[in-house]
Structures are given as C-alpha cells and as structure tokens.
Amino acid sequence: MTNKSKILIVDDDADTVELLTKRLRAEGYYTSEAYDGEQALRQVGEYQPDLIILDIKMPKIDGYEVCRRLKGSEDTKLIPIIMLTVKRKIPDKVKGLDVGADDYMPKPFDHRELSHRVRYWTAVKMEVEERVREIKRLEQELIKSERLAAIGQTVASLAHYIKNILFGLKGGVYLVNVASKENETDSLKTGREMIERNIGRISDLVLDLLEYSRERELEYENCFPNEIADEVCGLMEARAKEYGVEIIKDFDPSMREVLLDPRGIHRCLLNLVSNAIDACLFDSNKEKKWVVQVRTILQNDGTVRFEVSDNGCGMDEEVKKKLFTNFFSTKEGRGTGLGLLITQKVVQEHGGTITVDSQPGKGSTFTIRLPCTDVSTPGAMAKESHES
Amino acid sequence: MKRVLIVDDDIDVTTLVSKLVERAGYEAVVAKNGVQGMGKVREGKPDLIILDILMPKQSGVRMYRELKTDEPLKDIPVIMLSAIAPKSFFRSQKVLDEFAGQSVPEPEAYIEKPEEPEELVELMKRILG
Numbered sequence: 078m079t080n081k082s083k084i085l086i087v088d089d090d091a092d093t094v095e096l097l098t099k100r101l102r103a104e105g106y107y108t109s110e111a112y113d114g115e116q117a118l119r120q121v122g123e124y125q126p127d128l129i130i131l132d133i134k135m136p137k138i139d140g141y142e143v144c145r146r147l148k149g150s151e152d153t154k155l156i157p158i159i160m161l162t163v164k165r166k167i168p169d170k171v172k173g174l175d176v177g178a179d180d181y182m183p184k185p186f187d188h189r190e191l192s193h194r195v196r197y198w199t200a201v202k203m204e205v206e207e208r209v210r211e212i213k214r215l216e217q218e219l220i221k222s223e224r225l226a227a228i229g230q231t232v233a234s235l236a237h238y239i240k241n242i243l244f245g246l247k248g249g250v251y252l253v254n255v256a257s258k259e260n261e262t263d264s265l266k267t268g269r270e271m272i273e274r275n276i277g278r279i280s281d282l283v284l285d286l287l288e289y290s291r292e293r294e295l296e297y298e299n300c301f302p303n304e305i306a307d308e309v310c311g312l313m314e315a316r317a318k319e320y321g322v323e324i325i326k327d328f329d330p331s332m333r334e335v336l337l338d339p340r341g342i343h344r345c346l347l348n349l350v351s352n353a354i355d356a357c358l359f360d361s362n363k364e365k366k367w368v369v370q371v372r373t374i375l376q377n378d379g380t381v382r383f384e385v386s387d388n389g390c391g392m393d394e395e396v397k398k399k400l401f402t403n404f405f406s407t408k409e410g411r412g413t414g415l416g417l418l419i420t421q422k423v424v425q426e427h428g429g430t431i432t433v434d435s436q437p438g439k440g441s442t443f444t445i446r447l448p449c450t451d452v453s454t455p456g457a458m459a460k461e462s463h464e465s
Numbered sequence: 466m467k468r469v470l471i472v473d474d475d476i477d478v479t480t481l482v483s484k485l486v487e488r489a490g491y492e493a494v495v496a497k498n499g500v501q502g503m504g505k506v507r508e509g510k511p512d513l514i515i516l517d518i519l520m521p522k523q524s525g526v527r528m529y530r531e532l533k534t535d536e537p538l539k540d541i542p543v544i545m546l547s548a549i550a551p552k553s554f555f556r557s558q559k560v561l562d563e564f565a566g567q568s569v570p571e572p573e574a575y576i577e578k579p580e581e582p583e584e585l586v587e588l589m590k591r592i593l594g
C-alpha cells in the first residue's frame with residue numbers, strides 16, 4: 078500500500094525527528110521537519126502537510142502556540158495535529174486539547190501506536206478534504222443555477238412587457254383596417270393613437286435597454302435643478318390626474334445653477350415620479366387621498382438633493398432588498414424593472430447616492446444626493462441655504 | 466342588448482375590446498380594476514365578463530374567485546385575457562383551491578395576449594350566441 082500523505086514533524090530534539098522520519102518514510106509517507114515553532118509555521122505554509130506531529134516544549138514559540146495559531150486560521154485549521162508529550166501528563170493533554178490539538182501521543186512512543194494514529198489521522202484528513210471539495214462543488218452549482226434562474230426571470234418579464242405592447246400594436250392595426258374598410262373615422266383615430274402609443278412604449282424600452290447596457294458618457298451642462306424637476310412634474314401631470322393623484326412641488330428657492338447631466342437627471346426623476354404614481358395606483362386603500370411630493374433642496378455643503386415621496390402602497394423588506402437588482406419588477410407585464418437600475422447608474426456616475434425609505438401601506442421616499450459644482454457665483458456655496 | 470363587462474387597467478385593451486364588443490352588436494361596459502369591476506357586476510349582471518389577471522388594486526384572480534363563489538353571480542361566463550401563460554394561471558388556481566379548501570370552476574375560456582382580435586370576437590359570439 079502506498080501512502081502519499083505528507084507529514085510535518087516538529088521537535089527541537091534532532092534524534093526524535095530522525096527516528097520519526099525514518100519510521101514514517103518506511104511506511105510510505107512523505108515527511109518534512111522543523112526544529113522550532115517559527116520554522117514550523119513557515120513550513121506549514123510551504124509544505125502544506127496533511128498531518129503535523131508537534132512537540133510541546135520548544136524554544137521561541139512553543140507547541141501550544143503553534144497549535145493555537147494553526148487551528149485559528151481558516152487556511153490551516155483542517156490539518157490534524159498530534160501533540161507529543163514527554164509523559165502521560167494529564168495537564169499537558171488537557172491543555173493540548175484546549176488549544177485545538179486533535180490527538181496526543183506520549184514520548185517515548187510505541188511504534189505500533191504511532192503507526193496506528195498516523196494512519197487514522199491521515200485518513201481523516203483525506204475524508205475532510207473530500208467533503209470540502211464536495212461542498213465547494215455544490216456551492217458553485219448553486220451559484221450557477223441561481224444565475225440561470227435570474228436570466229430566465231429577466232427574459233420572462235421582458236417577454237411579458239413586450240407581449241402587452243404587441244397587443245396594443247395588433248389592436249391598433251385591427252382598428253385601422255376595420256376603419257378603412259368601413260369608412261369609420263372614429264376607429265381610425267383610436268387605432269392610430271394606439272399604434273403610436275405602443276411604438277412609443279417600445280422605443281422607450283429599447284432606449285432603456287441601451288442606456289443600461291452601454292457606457293454612456295455624461296453630458297455635463299449648466300442647468301437649474303428646479304427647472305428639470307418642474308419639467309418632469311409637468312410631463313407626469315396628466316397621468317397623475319387620470320388616477321386621482323395630486324403632485325405637489327416644493328422647490329428650494331435658493332437653488333442655483335449647477336453643473337450636471339440634465340438629460341440623465343431628467344430621466345431619473347421621471348422614473349421616480351412615475352414609480353410614485355404607480356405606487357398610489359397599486360395601493361389597496363381607496364379612502365386615501367394620494368399625494369406625490371417632489372422636493373429640491375440645496376444643502377449647505379453644496380449637495381443638490383431631490384426627494385420624491387408618495388403615500389402609496391409602500392414596500393416590504395423583501396422588495397426593498399431587490400429594488401436595485403437586475404430587472405426586478407412587481408408590475409408583471411407592466412414594468413421592466415429597468416427604471417431604478419438606470420436611475421442608480423446615472424446617479425452613481427454623477428458621484429451621487431440614491432436611498433429609499435419606505436413602509437408598507439404608508440408610502441415611500443426616494444432621495445437622490447448629487448455633489449454639485451456651483452457655477453453661478455464663485456464662493457456663493459458658503460451662503461445660507463434652505464435646509465441641510 | 467347583451468352586455469359585456471371588460472375589466473382591465475390597460476387602456477389599449479379596454480379601447481380595443483370595447484370596439485370589438487360594440488361591433489359584434491353588444492353593449493360594452495368598462496372597469497379599470499377588480500373593485501370597480503365587482504361594483505359594475507352588482508349594479509347589473511352582465512352576460513359576459515372579459516377579465517385581465519394582472520391589475521392594480523384588486524387582481525383579476527381575486528375578482529374571479531369572488532365571482533365564482535357567489536351564488537347569483539357564478540353562472541356569468543368569464544373569458545380570461547392575460548399576458549400570463551395559461552399554465553401559470555391554472556397552476557396558481559390549484560394552489561389557491563387547496564389553500565382555501567374550495568374548488569373554483571375553470572373560466573369559459575382563457576386567451577393569452579397578444580391574441581388575434583378575430584379570435585376574441587368568435588369566442589364572444591360562441592358564448593353569447
């Protein structure tokens with residue numbers, strides 16, 4: 078039987094080392110040796126033994142300390158250690174086990190006993206390694222299957238979304254066809270509108286996908302944050318009204334002209350306000366008077382803060398955790414889950430942050446903070462501001 | 466004139482389907498969600514309901530179960546119209562059946578979006594006669 082296990086023998090007594098070396102090599106093991114604690118620790122790293130036979134009394138670092146360190150480290154804690162004790166001293170044995178030794182052996186040793194213990198512990202080590210490999214393999218499989226599941230989900234939710242658009246397109250074409258056959262101007266108009274609306278939806282989707290996948294350079298320009306926010310509110314006004322949601326604007330009058338990518342920020346706010354209206358729409362409490370509030374704040378330190386809050390459905394911890402992950406949407410078929418991803422991306426590219434505060438049933442607040450350069454008057458940043 | 470109730474939050478769907486309903490010679494009534502839908506049903510029993518599954522506020526699944534467990538309403542035929550694959554819908558129904566300890570009959574028809582408008586018209590005519 079050949080035994081390929083590697084054994085490190087550590088003892089300051091050269092005779093013991095030689096004796097053990099001879100004996101173990103005769104049994105087919107590989108061996109290496111160290112004569113003090115420091116050397117032992119170094120050797121463990123280089124030699125990567127499968128078993129360590131360790132004397133207690135040694136100069137510099139003693140056997141207990143070597144054992145404690147090896148058992149305390151992730152890399153080496155699985156290597157079995159047999160402690161050598163001069164006599165069958167009970168206190169030594171107890172202390173050895175305390176610092177994590179796996180076994181102990183009295184010196185001078187009986188050859189059969191030595192051989193037996195070494196065989197046992199090298200077999201244990203192999204078994205442990207096998208288990209560790211198994212666990213690693215399982216972990217990898219799990220990661221892989223989770224990734225596949227995520228991709229599957231992404232594709233499915235996109236497919237839903239596109240199906241809805243397709244439905245609108247087909248419907249529109251049908252109405253136009255009917256209208257042209259029967260000269261019905263009313264249907265013609267509805268059909269056209271339907272087609273146009275859905276072409277718009279699909280263009281937005283493509284833009285979103287591109288925006289998300291591409292490394293877009295920010296286009297910095299001088300602009301007024303309040304103007305961007307106002308524009309977004311204006312765009313969403315009609316939809317809000319349709320669903321009985323009031324949009325309240327609260328813009329900081331001390332806001333100044335700053336340098337940022339206006340189109341990018343416009344997009345972010347549009348996403349947040351549109352989500353906020355959706356949140357009201359998804360709210361099951363019909364008694365509520367729904368409000369979406371859009372605030373801008375110039376902080377003392379020059380940070381521009383945008384806040385979009387709603388008193389809609391809010392979200393639980395589970396949803397909150399997934400908010401900024403790939404394509405997460407709870408609006409099956411009505412959302413792509415891209416909105417917040419893109420918003421986060423743009424905000425981060427500005428060197429800013431986006432945070433969320435939400436309670437189920439009460440509503441949510443999304444806050445964007447952008448570190449901005451004030452471009453109006455140099456030194457104006459130090460002046461008072463609305464809030465911080 | 467026979468009345469068809471269309472329950473869907475998507476304006477494209479309600480526009481198109483009510484056109485189809487009217488052209489087939491029936492009266493179309495529209496509701497934006499399940500709560501509104503149930504309200505319309507109680508105002509006057511429709512002869513057919515076309516119901517979307519995924520809607521804000523009250524989902525189509527819930528409205529469907531409410532309908533089918535209500536003695537005077539359970540006979541109204543329902544066409545499910547959804548972007549969800551029928552397989553997923555029927556699986557979810559089975560789970561709900563077990564959970565609620567009651568079994569709810571399957572809808573008269575299940576159409577997966579996007580369907581051909583003609584398909585819906587034919588189905589309606591077959592059910593309403």
Ligand SMILES: Nc1ncnc2c1ncn2[C@@H]1O[C@H](COP(=O)(O)OP(=O)(O)O)[C@@H](O)[C@H]1O
Binds near residue numbers: 348405413416441
């Ligand atoms: N204001 C909000 N209130 C409650 N939930 C929200 C809000 N904003 C976002 N969410 C949740 O985050 C999800 C992801 O949003 P988003 O990335 O914009 O994608 P989408 O709007 O297409 O679903 C939404 O489906 C919704 O569940």
